[in-house]
Amino acid sequence: MIQIDRGLCIECGLCAGICEFHEISMSAEGPAFLNQNCCDCGHCLAVCPQGAISMPQCDMGSVREYDPKTFDVEPERLLNMIRFRRSTRKFQNRSVPQDAIVQLLQAGRYSPTACNNQDVRYVVVHQEKDMVLDKLWEGLLAHARTIGDQELEERCRQYRQTGVDTLTYGCSHLIFILSGRQLNGGIAACSIELMAHAMGLGALYLGYGERAVAASPELQRYLGLSDECQLCAILCVGYPAVTWHRTVPRNALQVSWR
Structure with missing residues (x-):
């Protein structure tokens, strides 16, 4: 289940829009959590720009804020x-x-x-x-x-x-x-x-x-x-006991574009 901090929530509706199981509905009071089919995926927590959503049953200490310098790979x-x-x-x-x-x-x-x-x-x-x-x-x-x-x-x-x-x-x-x-x-x-x-x-x-x-x-x-x-x-x-110096060839890509 999730908890929504009303003091942080800006009622943008992103959490409701991202939920695959429609566990969050928007009302005049803001988002409401139904708690019927939630799979604890955390998408709502991850998409919230305000950090208003938490999952108290999970290890919130493992959550990391997105930082392009340390997260992105070219x-x-x-x-x-x-x-x-x-x-x-x-x-x-x-x-x-x-x-x-x-x-x-x-x-x-x-x-x-x-x-x-x-x-x-x-x-x-x-x-x-x-x-x-x-x-x-x-x-x-x-x-x-x-x-x-x-x-x-x-x-x-x-x-x-x-x-x-x-x-x-x-x-x-x-x-x-x-x-x-x-x-x-x-x-x-x-x-x-x-x-x-x-x-x-x-x-x-x-x-x-x-x-x-x-x-x-x-x-x-x-x-x-x-x-x-x-x-x-x-x-x-x-620990490998060999050092590689280059990549190796592979067969051509096999794909059908339909």
Whole structure:
């Protein structure tokens, strides 16, 4: 729900106009909050030029006033960052501090979710990484046998024999991203991966890890998966042990203008 400070409100009607669910109506006394279908999206709070709207049930201390100097990113610079990011498969042998991981997760926290569900949660593995890595390889072996992929089976056997990790590549942390909606988790993963690049960290989408979890009831229980809480993505995160010097080519844009 929202609260409207009548002393600050100038009755401009912007809050009523921006509300997708028509939770605010304008009257002779000014805006009135109906409190029937509000999803706490905060659009009314963000659009109010006077700062007259608050959401007392939320952390108002996290609200930031718009400042073009610190908020705006030039389009070409953003596009260049997206061009320059690379999947990391060589990590340094050092841990990422927990406060840096929290900063990464904040990028996921502020990513959009349908109807402001905010239904994305995370399992961050660091202390138990060796155990989880073994279980991932076991699940991947089960997956390989199910689909008859002999090359992948051999890769799993090589890990058992040598301990050389060609799955997570010695990353510092594994971030399991969970949600009831695949798209919500996928958007959060994208934000986290780009934030990692901005922080000088490396990240890798672990597609094989998702297949391993799908083949491992033990890992599914460990992560707390259910029909309402699905695995959307796994990110390997750490300090990259490689330096990139340029972008790489990509196929031509495929688009139909209708």
